[in-house]
Amino acid sequence: MRKSTEFQTAAVLADIRPGGAAVVTALHRIDPLLRRRLNDLGVAEGSRLTVRRFGPFGGPLTFECAGQLVGIRRFEASRLEVART
Amino acid sequence: MSDYALLGNPNTGKTSLFNMLTRSYETVGNWSGVTVEKRIGTLRGKAGRIVDLPGLYSLLPLTEDEGVAARFLMEEADGPILNIVDASQLERNLYLTMQLLEYGKPVMIGLNMVDVARARGIDVDAQALRRELGVPVVPIVARKGTGCSEVLRGLGELGRAPASFRLDYGPALEAAAADIAGMVGAAAAAGATSKADPRWTALQLLEGNPAVRSALPQTADLAAIDERIRRAAPELERETGGADSAAHIRQVRRQRIAEICGAVVDRSAQHDHTATERIDSIVTHRLLGIPLFLALMYLIFKLTFDWLGSVLSDVLDGFISGPLSQWISYALTSLGAAPFTQALVVDGIVGGVGGVLVFLPQIFILFLLISFIEDSGYMSRITLLMDRTMEAVGLSGKAFIPFIIGFGCNVPAIMAARTMEQRKDRLLTTLLVPLMSCSARLPVYALFAGVFFVSNRASVVMGLYVLGMVLALALAKLFSRTLLKSEPSVFVVELPPYRMPQLLSLLRMTWEKVKGFLRKAGTIILAGSVVIWFLSNTGPGGFGVDMNDSFLAYIGGALSTLLIPLGFGTWQAGAALITGFMAKEIVVSTMNIIYQAPDMAGLEHQVALAFTPLQAFSFVVFILLYIPCLATVGVIRKETSSWRWTFFSMGYSLALAYLVSLLLYQGGHLLGFV
Numbered sequence: 001m002r003k004s005t006e007f008q009t010a011a012v013l014a015d016i017r018p019g020g021a022a023v024v025t026a027l028h029r030i031d032p033l034l035r036r037r038l039n040d041l042g043v044a045e046g047s048r049l050t051v052r053r054f055g056p057f058g059g060p061l062t063f064e065c066a067g068q069l070v071g072i073r074r075f076e077a078s079r080l081e082v083a084r085t
Numbered sequence: 086m087s088d089y090a091l092l093g094n095p096n097t098g099k100t101s102l103f104n105m106l107t108r109s110y111e112t113v114g115n116w117s118g119v120t121v122e123k124r125i126g127t128l129r130g131k132a133g134r135i136v137d138l139p140g141l142y143s144l145l146p147l148t149e150d151e152g153v154a155a156r157f158l159m160e161e162a163d164g165p166i167l168n169i170v171d172a173s174q175l176e177r178n179l180y181l182t183m184q185l186l187e188y189g190k191p192v193m194i195g196l197n198m199v200d201v202a203r204a205r206g207i208d209v210d211a212q213a214l215r216r217e218l219g220v221p222v223v224p225i226v227a228r229k230g231t232g233c234s235e236v237l238r239g240l241g242e243l244g245r246a247p248a249s250f251r252l253d254y255g256p257a258l259e260a261a262a263a264d265i266a267g268m269v270g271a272a273a274a275a276g277a278t279s280k281a282d283p284r285w286t287a288l289q290l291l292e293g294n295p296a297v298r299s300a301l302p303q304t305a306d307l308a309a310i311d312e313r314i315r316r317a318a319p320e321l322e323r324e325t326g327g328a329d330s331a332a333h334i335r336q337v338r339r340q341r342i343a344e345i346c347g348a349v350v351d352r353s354a355q356h357d358h359t360a361t362e363r364i365d366s367i368v369t370h371r372l373l374g375i376p377l378f379l380a381l382m383y384l385i386f387k388l389t390f391d392w393l394g395s396v397l398s399d400v401l402d403g404f405i406s407g408p409l410s411q412w413i414s415y416a417l418t419s420l421g422a423a424p425f426t427q428a429l430v431v432d433g434i435v436g437g438v439g440g441v442l443v444f445l446p447q448i449f450i451l452f453l454l455i456s457f458i459e460d461s462g463y464m465s466r467i468t469l470l471m472d473r474t475m476e477a478v479g480l481s482g483k484a485f486i487p488f489i490i491g492f493g494c495n496v497p498a499i500m501a502a503r504t505m506e507q508r509k510d511r512l513l514t515t516l517l518v519p520l521m522s523c524s525a526r527l528p529v530y531a532l533f534a535g536v537f538f539v540s541n542r543a544s545v546v547m548g549l550y551v552l553g554m555v556l557a558l559a560l561a562k563l564f565s566r567t568l569l570k571s572e573p574s575v576f577v578v579e580l581p582p583y584r585m586p587q588l589l590s591l592l593r594m595t596w597e598k599v600k601g602f603l604r605k606a607g608t609i610i611l612a613g614s615v616v617i618w619f620l621s622n623t624g625p626g627g628f629g630v631d632m633n634d635s636f637l638a639y640i641g642g643a644l645s646t647l648l649i650p651l652g653f654g655t656w657q658a659g660a661a662l663i664t665g666f667m668a669k670e671i672v673v674s675t676m677n678i679i680y681q682a683p684d685m686a687g688l689e690h691q692v693a694l695a696f697t698p699l700q701a702f703s704f705v706v707f708i709l710l711y712i713p714c715l716a717t718v719g720v721i722r723k724e725t726s727s728w729r730w731t732f733f734s735m736g737y738s739l740a741l742a743y744l745v746s747l748l749l750y751q752g753g754h755l756l757g758f759v
């Protein structure tokens with residue numbers, strides 16, 4: 001039964017509104033280089049992220065993870081799978 | 086005496102700590118990865134030396150820079166490790182710490198930024214951390230120097246006992262690690278010298294660390310090791326259900342870190358970076374962000390060229406061409422120096438070197454302002470603002486950092502390109518940085534803008550900077566479409582909290598760079614001036630010929646026919662361009678000597694006679710683009726390790742300069758400008 005609720009709230013990071021929070025569920029669709037770097041920065045399955053803002057003209061998305069701000073492109077953010085919280 | 090290695094994540098205050106521990110001043114910057122080479126300093130109290138390595142998140146290297154640290158640990162490290170961690174980001178920082186503790190050398194932890202952590206309501210218990218890790222932990226504030234004497238004392242007492250910390254990776258990986266460690270150990274025993282602990286090496290190999298693998302001793306049986314690594318996968322799968330050794334190792338470490346942080350970090354009173362959040366909401370605003378950035382750049386140019394810099398330059402010029410020259414002449418006369426020596430010193434050296442030194446105030450201010458941007462944390466926000474534009478031309482937004490540093494000097498800018506993740510980005514940036522108008526070109530602009538574009542000096546000069554930038558972007562597009570076709574660029578940037586740069590550290594940073602300029606004035610510009618003075622006074626007819634019959638006139642004249650279509654086909658311009666390859670400032674030295682100008686006003690007068698405004702503009706644009714200076718060519722060669730790319734960078738810029746100046750001059754002519 002838990003599964004179904006997870007499905008309902010499944011999303012990608014790019015869908016989350018500024019100020020909204022989400023938990024990372026999968027990183028496997030992200031570019032391997034970027035995935036490594038995100039891992040280094042402490043972003044892994046299970047990490048809790050808060051979206052801060054979107055850059056101008058489709059520019060990068062800024063999010064916060066464990067008190068640290070990280071920027072990635074929206075395209076990559078649309079491959080970062082999360083569950084809304 | 087030991088050599089200590091200083092390691093830590095980027096932007097944790099490593100450079101600040103290094104400066105505090107060593108008396109020597111290094112560049113400090115508030116964006117990831119300002120330490121791009123290893124630096125060695127002698128500890129205060131001469132207790133040993135400390136090696137500052139590039140910041141890295143984990144020993145598994147992702148950038149050129151991070152590879153330096155992994156290779157250092159394999160090949161050179163022999164002493165204790167000082168690991169600096171950011172108390173306000175403990176979780177992320179401890180990942181590297183885990184790997185360093187496994188390395189098998191004594192380790193000490195510098196728990197930095199405790200002030201930042203406290204301000205954010207994060208409480209880290211240093212004693213508890215010491216118990217968890219089993220190594221000394223010293224709380225510090227590297228920026229203020231608090232705790233640094235304890236660090237020095239602690240290093241002295243560290244002893245030789247390796248850290249006793251050990252993680253259990255489960256039977257399958259432990260067995261594999263033991264086997265591989267045996268093979269590595271046997272290879273080491275067979276005479277090869279590897280500094281690293283065999284178990285650490287084995288774990289790094291299981292994690293797939295390419296830098297460690299390629300640094301294995303020659304005698305190691307790579308085939309057997311690889312075979313053992315492969316066999317570990319199915320064993321691990323039977324044990325845990327997953328077959329990825331690297332992921333498993335990471336997970337074990339992360340789990341342990343979570344336990345440790347649970348025991349030592351109290352986040353109950355934690356709150357956000359409110360100041361950083363507030364500043365970001367303005368400077369990275371969707372609409373305001375880019376205009377604010379451009380306004381800031383304009384302000385920098387105004388300060389450098391109009392409001393502050395040129396005023397101070399005039400004062401300095403007054404001093405050098407007035408009292409200083411007179412004192413020197415007087416001293417030489419009273420010493421009974423020959424007229425030859427008098428002329429050499431006054432016209433050659435004072436004219437050539439002094440003519441460049443008058444721009445010191447402008448260069449100082451420019452470097453100071455760039456240092457401020459670097460140290461405040463705004464630099465990484467610029468990458469965020471510009472990424473969209475950079476992506477459109479096939480680059481990562483991070484390439485903007487080298488570009489901005491390049492406005493100061495191209496050499497460190499090219500070295501800063503190393504912190505980018507992708508090879509293509511690094512190469513493209515290295516090739517394009519020379520189009521960023523560095524401070525050495527500034528004297529040329531200041532001179533010409535002062536003569537021809539007095540009323541809108543800052544705008545004209547800013548126009549030149551923008552021209553360089555626009556051409557760099559256009560060429561990035563061209564090159565990434567043709568020469569360097571490859572995967573699309575990726576972009577990820579860490580945004581550190583804003584910090585108010587400290588005046589003292591800003592001045593140190595600026596001084597480091599200004600010192601480079603002064604050194605150049607004392608060496609290459611001095612030598613260049615003397616040579617030019619000789620060449621301009623000797624000719625086939627001997628010494629003391631008319632300057633128009635001098636060797637310099639012949640050399641410059643040979644080039645001048647080529648330059649006629651560009652509007653400045655005089656031997657003087659040709660000579661200045663040739664000598665300017667050594668260092669761009671020499672263009673001004675050469676003109677000072679050729680036109681025998683007593684001071685700036687005299688030179689400006691001569692230049693006004695020799696060029697029309699359109700010719701002057703074409704000339705200045707040519708100077709902006711025509712070739713990377715000698716020092717930059719050297720660093721391009723080093724970074725690309727290819728003569729082909731090095732010659733390419735010189736060739737394309739020459740062609741570009743010729744083309745752009747030609748279009749400007751001929752086009753301007755058609756439009757009726759003179």
Ligand SMILES: Nc1nc2c(ncn2[C@@H]2O[C@H](COP(=O)(O)OP(=O)(O)O)[C@@H](O)[C@H]2O)c(=O)[nH]1
Pocket residue numbers: 094095096097098099100101102112113114115116117118119120140197198199200201225226227228229460461584586587590
């Ligand atoms: N508040 C505070 N700032 C620090 C401390 N240590 C370093 N900084 C600042 O953090 C920024 C990055 O420091 P730097 O030494 O360049 O770090 P590196 O990238 O690790 O070499 C600079 O702006 C420093 O002034 C500290 O203990 N407290």
